[in-house]
Amino acid sequence: MTSDLDRNIxxxxxxxxxxxxxxxxxxxxxxxxxxxxxPRDYEDWNTVLSIEEAPLEENVCISAILxxxxxxxxxxxxxxxxxxxxxxxxxFLSLTFFNNKYVKDALKDGEEYLFYxxxxxxxxxxxxxxxxxxxxxxxxxxxxxxYPQTEGLNSxxxxxxxxxxxxxxxxxLQETLPPGQIEKYRLxxxxxxxxxxxxxxxxxxxxxxxxxLIYEELLTLQLGLLSSGRNEREKTRFTLKEDYSxxxxxxxxxxxxxxxxxxxxxxxxxxxxxxxxxxxxxxxVGSGKTAVAASLIYTCAKNGYQCALMAPTEVLAxxxxxSLSAMFRETGLRxxxxxxxxxxxxxxxxxxxxxEGELDLLIGTHALLTGDVQFKNLALAVTDExxxxxxxxxxxxxxxxxxxxxxxMSATPIPRTLSLIIYGDLDLSVLDEKPAGRxxxxxxxxxxxxxxxMYAFLRKEAARGxxxxxxxxxxxxxxxxxxxRTAAEDYAKLLSGTVFRDLRTDILHGKMRPKQKDEAMRRxxxxxxxxxxxxxxxxxxxxxxxxxxxVIENAEFFGLSQLHQLRGRVGRGAEQSYCILVxxxxxxxxxxxxxxxxxxxxxxxxAEEDLKMRGPGDFFGNRQSGLPMLKLxxxxxxxxxxxxxxxxxxxxxxxxxxxxxxxxxxxREKVAALFADIS
Ligand code: ADP
Ligand code: MG
Numbered sequence: 001m002t003s004d005l006d007r008n009i010x011x012x013x014x015x016x017x018x019x020x021x022x023x024x025x026x027x028x029x030x031x032x033x034x035x036x037x038x039p040r041d042y043e044d045w046n047t048v049l050s051i052e053e054a055p056l057e058e059n060v061c062i063s064a065i066l067x068x069x070x071x072x073x074x075x076x077x078x079x080x081x082x083x084x085x086x087x088x089x090x091x092f093l094s095l096t097f098f099n100n101k102y103v104k105d106a107l108k109d110g111e112e113y114l115f116y117x118x119x120x121x122x123x124x125x126x127x128x129x130x131x132x133x134x135x136x137x138x139x140x141x142x143x144x145x146x147y148p149q150t151e152g153l154n155s156x157x158x159x160x161x162x163x164x165x166x167x168x169x170x171x172x173l174q175e176t177l178p179p180g181q182i183e184k185y186r187l188x189x190x191x192x193x194x195x196x197x198x199x200x201x202x203x204x205x206x207x208x209x210x211x212x213l214i215y216e217e218l219l220t221l222q223l224g225l226l227s228s229g230r231n232e233r234e235k236t237r238f239t240l241k242e243d244y245s246x247x248x249x250x251x252x253x254x255x256x257x258x259x260x261x262x263x264x265x266x267x268x269x270x271x272x273x274x275x276x277x278x279x280x281x282x283x284x285v286g287s288g289k290t291a292v293a294a295s296l297i298y299t300c301a302k303n304g305y306q307c308a309l310m311a312p313t314e315v316l317a318x319x320x321x322x323s324l325s326a327m328f329r330e331t332g333l334r335x336x337x338x339x340x341x342x343x344x345x346x347x348x349x350x351x352x353x354x355x356e357g358e359l360d361l362l363i364g365t366h367a368l369l370t371g372d373v374q375f376k377n378l379a380l381a382v383t384d385e386x387x388x389x390x391x392x393x394x395x396x397x398x399x400x401x402x403x404x405x406x407x408x409m410s411a412t413p414i415p416r417t418l419s420l421i422i423y424g425d426l427d428l429s430v431l432d433e434k435p436a437g438r439x440x441x442x443x444x445x446x447x448x449x450x451x452x453x454m455y456a457f458l459r460k461e462a463a464r465g466x467x468x469x470x471x472x473x474x475x476x477x478x479x480x481x482x483x484x485r486t487a488a489e490d491y492a493k494l495l496s497g498t499v500f501r502d503l504r505t506d507i508l509h510g511k512m513r514p515k516q517k518d519e520a521m522r523r524x525x526x527x528x529x530x531x532x533x534x535x536x537x538x539x540x541x542x543x544x545x546x547x548x549x550x551v552i553e554n555a556e557f558f559g560l561s562q563l564h565q566l567r568g569r570v571g572r573g574a575e576q577s578y579c580i581l582v583x584x585x586x587x588x589x590x591x592x593x594x595x596x597x598x599x600x601x602x603x604x605x606x607a608e609e610d611l612k613m614r615g616p617g618d619f620f621g622n623r624q625s626g627l628p629m630l631k632l633x634x635x636x637x638x639x640x641x642x643x644x645x646x647x648x649x650x651x652x653x654x655x656x657x658x659x660x661x662x663x664x665x666x667x668r669e670k671v672a673a674l675f676a677d678i679s
Pocket of ligand 2 (some may be wrong): 290384
């Protein structure tokens with residue numbers, strides 16, 4: 001059914017074909033899109049201050065009378081300056097406009113206007129305002145919406161289009177929330193909320209409109225996450241006859257931490273329950289998630305079942321293959337590796353083995369998800385670094401078996417309460433304890449003039465038999481701005497030919513062929529390389545306990561969570577480890593990130609800081625979390641609304657699990673739209 005909301009905005013008064021093309025750049029095509037194209041800010045023309053009380057350098061609204069006609073002056077650079085003086089009866093304020101010949105006729109001597117802008121002090125200490133927005137006093141007393149902009153389309157033009165959309169199609173905005181909820185949570189009706197978020201008359205109106213729209217957005221999110229069977233634990237034929245986790249523990253050269261043991265117990269209980277497990281294993285870098293997965297894999301294999309382990313990169317898949325093969329060497333477990341670097345023939349063989357049940361464990365990248373990968377009796381599917389995969393990819397792995405158990409592992413430490421909601425379909429186990437004897441990684445930020453000293457330090461570590469990573473932001477010159485050190489290839493050449501001529505250097509980056517990558521990683525792992533010059537390909541999961549120094553060149557290019565992940569590549573053994581962040585950045589945000597890194601090793605704190613600095617839209621964005629993008633809601637600060645939305649979503653789904661009842665049709669459409677672009 002099409003409604004007025006599906007109409008092309010081109011037919012709105014004052015829009016037309018040309019403007020519609022500009023709107024398209026902002027992804028606004030229909031009237032419905034336009035009405036949900038929310039302002040990112042507001043100009044407050046409601047709070048009118050006197051010139052005296054108005055703070056400097058902040059946007060303020062002033063009501064004042066023009067004391068003189070404009071004077072016009074040409075600057076040396078040829079610009080026309082229009083100046084005048086206004087007063088609110090007590091103080092004076094001079095106004096300057098550049099090249100704006102309309103202002104001369106628009107503002108009349110002796111009349112009162114509203115002016116919106118920043119007041120500054122000129123060289124003599126007098127107050128002035130440059131190019132303020134202005135309006136007749138009769139037009140004041142409200143808020144002006146400020147929209148995300150594109151060239152040729154300013155906020156005023158957007159506001160005008162929204163206004164005519166509301167006039168024309170406002171009545172098409174039918175209530176989307178189920179009956180009763182508006183009263184229960186004291187929310188605004190949809191139409192009023194939309195009007196008010198665009199054209200509020202007070203802060204209170206903005207807050208009320210946001211609350212209503214955020215509630216709706218979060219309810220939709222929760223319905224999407226909890227519906228269509230995502231949340232129910234299906235019956236499964238894969239139940240354990242026996243638990244082999246103690247036998248597994250005896251294979252390890254170390255004792256599992258208390259947290260690891262607890263996680264294993266929680267998972268084993270699920271595996272024996274007769275319903276398929278859906279569990280998230282969350283633990284900071286280095287907390288030992290792999291051993292937990294390995295324990296479950298061992299137990300499943302011993303019960304005669306198959307397992308799959310999916311990793312986001314070739315390097316990591318290869319590493320898991322090697323370390324698990326070593327761990328299980330004496331046990332007779334049959335392990336296969338499926339990655340892009342195999343020949344077609346090798347791939348065919350591995351796939352045949354999996355399908356015939358000749359493999360107990362198949363490890364791979366998302367190559368595991370392709371259609372022709374089949375298992376005979378896949379009982380457990382593990383996804384490592386799950387935040388690198390989307391919700392849908394996770395689901396795909398599940399479809400490889402007959403209701404297999406699912407374990408996803410992640411180092412992205414979202415606060416516990418939040419992750420329960422975001423991963424509403426998953427139970428949670430947390431590794432909140434690091435293996436004993438781990439030392440804090442000492443972290444320093446140094447300017448580039450310290451390079452020589454730093455090289456000397458690396459040389460000393462290498463002489464003691466330790467290994468080092470040097471990470472560069474890009475592979476080749478031209479990928480990123482600045483200095484030879486941004487280019488891993490050139491940098492590797494430079495270092496191996498000069499300062500580290502007598503050491504064993506090697507290179508690893510994403511543009512190398514898979515075979516070459518595997519080889520470089522193997523050499524490093526086997527201790528044949530002293531210094532590995534690389535890019536972020538080593539960011540996730542790589543585990544070489546003998547590496548003790550992580551150098552990050554141009555550290556300002558990296559985000560906080562990424563820096564923490566990179567740092568997590570060292571400090572994996574008993575030796576003291578170091579992380580050296582090389583940066584000359586003066587940029588305040590970058591400096592703050594580096595400071596946080598030096599202050600703490602705690603992944604939870606780092607994630608929180610990251611969230612604060614980047615904003616949740618970015619943090620929980622599509623690719624990272626597998627969650628859809630939210631327009632208004634902030635998962636960190638809108639916690640109360642989130643909980644309410646979750647309760648309601650559960651209540652609605654209890655009565656109508658797949659939202660097929662007529663009264664839930666609008667909600668179902670909203671869910672589909674919200675989840676449409678994630679895969
Ligand atoms: P992550 O949680 O980041 O995936 P890994 O599973 O790679 O961490 O484990 C990090 C390192 O710690 C590995 O070298 C692993 O062998 C080692 N390790 C894991 N558990 C323990 C433990 N209980 N005691 C000592 N070392 C451990
Ligand atoms: Mg790992």
